[in-house]
Amino acid sequence: MTGLDRKENFIRAVLLLxxxxxxxxxxxxxxxxxAEGTPIMxxxxxxxxxxxxxxxxxxxxxxxxxxxxxxxxxxxxxxxxGVPFALACAVVLTEFSSPRLRNILKPVIELLAGIPxxxxxxxxxxxxxxxxxxxxxxxxxxxLAASIVLGIMILPTVISISIDALQAxxxxxxxxxxAMGATRWQTVRMVLLPSAxxxxxxxxxxxxxxxxxETMAVIMIAGNAAAVPRTPLxxxxxxxxxxALEMSYASGEHRExxxxxxxxxxxxxxxxxxxxxxxxxxRARGKRG
Amino acid sequence: MTGIRVRxxxxxxxxxxxxxxxxxxxxxxxxxxxxGPAGSGKSTFLRSLNRLxxxxxxxxxxxxxxxxxxxxxxxxxxxxELRRRLGMVFxxxxxxxxxxxxxxxxxxxxxxxxxxxxxxxxVRYGLEQTALWIEVxxxxxxxxxxxxxxxxxxxxxxxxxxxxxxxxxxDEPTSGLDPVSTMKIEDSLRILKxxxxxxxxxxxxxxxxxxxxxxxxxxxxxxxxIGPTERIFTAPADRxxxxxxSGRFG
Numbered sequence: 001m002t003g004l005d006r007k008e009n010f011i012r013a014v015l016l017l018x019x020x021x022x023x024x025x026x027x028x029x030x031x032x033x034x035a036e037g038t039p040i041m042x043x044x045x046x047x048x049x050x051x052x053x054x055x056x057x058x059x060x061x062x063x064x065x066x067x068x069x070x071x072x073x074x075x076x077x078x079x080x081x082g083v084p085f086a087l088a089c090a091v092v093l094t095e096f097s098s099p100r101l102r103n104i105l106k107p108v109i110e111l112l113a114g115i116p117x118x119x120x121x122x123x124x125x126x127x128x129x130x131x132x133x134x135x136x137x138x139x140x141x142x143x144l145a146a147s148i149v150l151g152i153m154i155l156p157t158v159i160s161i162s163i164d165a166l167q168a169x170x171x172x173x174x175x176x177x178x179a180m181g182a183t184r185w186q187t188v189r190m191v192l193l194p195s196a197x198x199x200x201x202x203x204x205x206x207x208x209x210x211x212x213x214e215t216m217a218v219i220m221i222a223g224n225a226a227a228v229p230r231t232p233l234x235x236x237x238x239x240x241x242x243x244a245l246e247m248s249y250a251s252g253e254h255r256e257x258x259x260x261x262x263x264x265x266x267x268x269x270x271x272x273x274x275x276x277x278x279x280x281x282x283r284a285r286g287k288r289g
Numbered sequence: 290m291t292g293i294r295v296r297x298x299x300x301x302x303x304x305x306x307x308x309x310x311x312x313x314x315x316x317x318x319x320x321x322x323x324x325g326p327a328g329s330g331k332s333t334f335l336r337s338l339n340r341l342x343x344x345x346x347x348x349x350x351x352x353x354x355x356x357x358x359x360x361x362x363x364x365x366x367x368x369x370e371l372r373r374r375l376g377m378v379f380x381x382x383x384x385x386x387x388x389x390x391x392x393x394x395x396x397x398x399x400x401x402x403x404x405x406x407x408x409x410x411x412v413r414y415g416l417e418q419t420a421l422w423i424e425v426x427x428x429x430x431x432x433x434x435x436x437x438x439x440x441x442x443x444x445x446x447x448x449x450x451x452x453x454x455x456x457x458x459x460d461e462p463t464s465g466l467d468p469v470s471t472m473k474i475e476d477s478l479r480i481l482k483x484x485x486x487x488x489x490x491x492x493x494x495x496x497x498x499x500x501x502x503x504x505x506x507x508x509x510x511x512x513x514x515i516g517p518t519e520r521i522f523t524a525p526a527d528r529x530x531x532x533x534x535s536g537r538f539g
Binding site: 182 | 368395396
């Protein structure tokens with residue numbers, strides 16, 4: 001009896017420790033980034049960081065606006081390209097395909113998530129960048145190239161979470177609409193998609209987080225010029241690329257400025273995750289009501 | 290040739306035969322009660338009439354089901370049109386997560402009805418027929434999910450009525466409701482009988498006795514007996530019917 005209790009307590013302690021260390025690693029990272037990044041922001045003025053147009057670390061000028069705009073543009077582009085495909089795919093897989101087709105396609109889509117991002121970047125460099133250069137002009141390394149590749153990279157995230165959202169709907173919604181003489185497409189458009197809206201929104205936000213955070217593929221195909229792009233064919237540098245490109249040789253204030261870049265990235269990702277959580281918990285509440 | 294004629298109908302889910310050689314007829318403007326224990330095939334029977342069973346993989350019907358003279362088991366049948374003519378109400382009320390008005394206007398909109406006046410009239414018609422109009426007329430644009438369970442179920446019946454179907458199929462419509470709500474729905478059914486033909490599948494034997502004109506008793510996929518409700522409940526021809534309605538099993 002007491003032996004069992006002791007064993008139970010021991011296991012509990014071990015599990016608690018494991019859980020706690022995972023969380024504390026996250027806490028340490030957070031504290032570290034903020035401790036390294038925020039002093040320079042306040043010393044030089046947050047406004048200068050957020051809205052400065054010039055990034056010349058050698059001259060002590062740390063304007064992050066080109067990278068912030070770059071990240072947002074590339075992410076938005078990725079969503080514009082990826083989300084329609086992803087939603088169409090999720091709808092086809094849940095509503096219009098035979099179980100056999102679904103069983104073939106779903107693992108393939110999930111496999112997309114397992115391909116290392118450097119491979120996406122490689123394909124981008126070899127195929128997409130020359131194609132854009134020859135077809136539309138410009139250097140080819142561009143917002144457009146990065147958006148297309150990221151659009152493909154977010155597909156598995158958006159598709160699989162949207163599928164979950166659609167499949168989680170009670171079958172009675174589907175039956176109810178069909179029994180009222182709705183066609184399959186009407187059922188999807190007027191009942192299923194609106195009812196699964198919060199789950200779908202969550203999937204898009206998570207895909208967005210993936211697009212904001214992606215580094216390697218973007219470095220390889222975006223061109224990385226630290227200037228606000230004027231057209232989608234101009235090169236662009238994102239926040240993540242900025243850190244990855246310069247961290248290896250940065251020191252002093254330059255290094256601090258890169259941590260400040262990390263702080264901004266961190267805040268953006270936190271906001272997106274919070275939105276995603278809020279959206280999916282609204283879904284859970286809606287179901288109960 | 291009006292009404293529904295079911296001839297030698299067997300239904301299979303994969304290898305399982307859920308309905309066995311069903312033969313029956315539903316006449317215009319009657320309420321046919323369908324009773325039987327759980328798993329007797331009564332819901333499958335109902336769903337074979339509007340071919341909702343088609344949603345189930347490996348589902349297959351043998352035999353012939355004529356609705357107003359046309360065999361609806363044939364491949365070319367327009368399911369959309371069929372399901373508009375045979376409106377269905379489920380055991381669990383499923384209002385769409387929208388306003389009361391939108392729930393009722395949904396079906397007509399699908400069917401291509403446009404124009405606020407026409408839609409308003411249909412919404413009002415549905416609500417009046419189910420005695421909901423007085424209860425909700427001042428909050429038509431509130432969420433339908435805020436209604437009580439009984440109101441939600443009447444809303445679902447009203448929603449079916451807005452399509453002006455010929456038949457109403459009810460699949461245990463009061464199984465989750467309190468006695469007062471049940472009574473209100475039964476009252477509605479008696480009124481609706483004037484304009485519609487109703488097939489009422491119910492777990493509640495007494496409900497069939499209260500509202501249906503004729504009653505069919507299903508057991509293990511077979512139609513044991515069908516006849517005027519009064520006779521089924523006072524002088525059943527089959528021993529199994531008698532056992533079931535007297536509460537010896539089921």
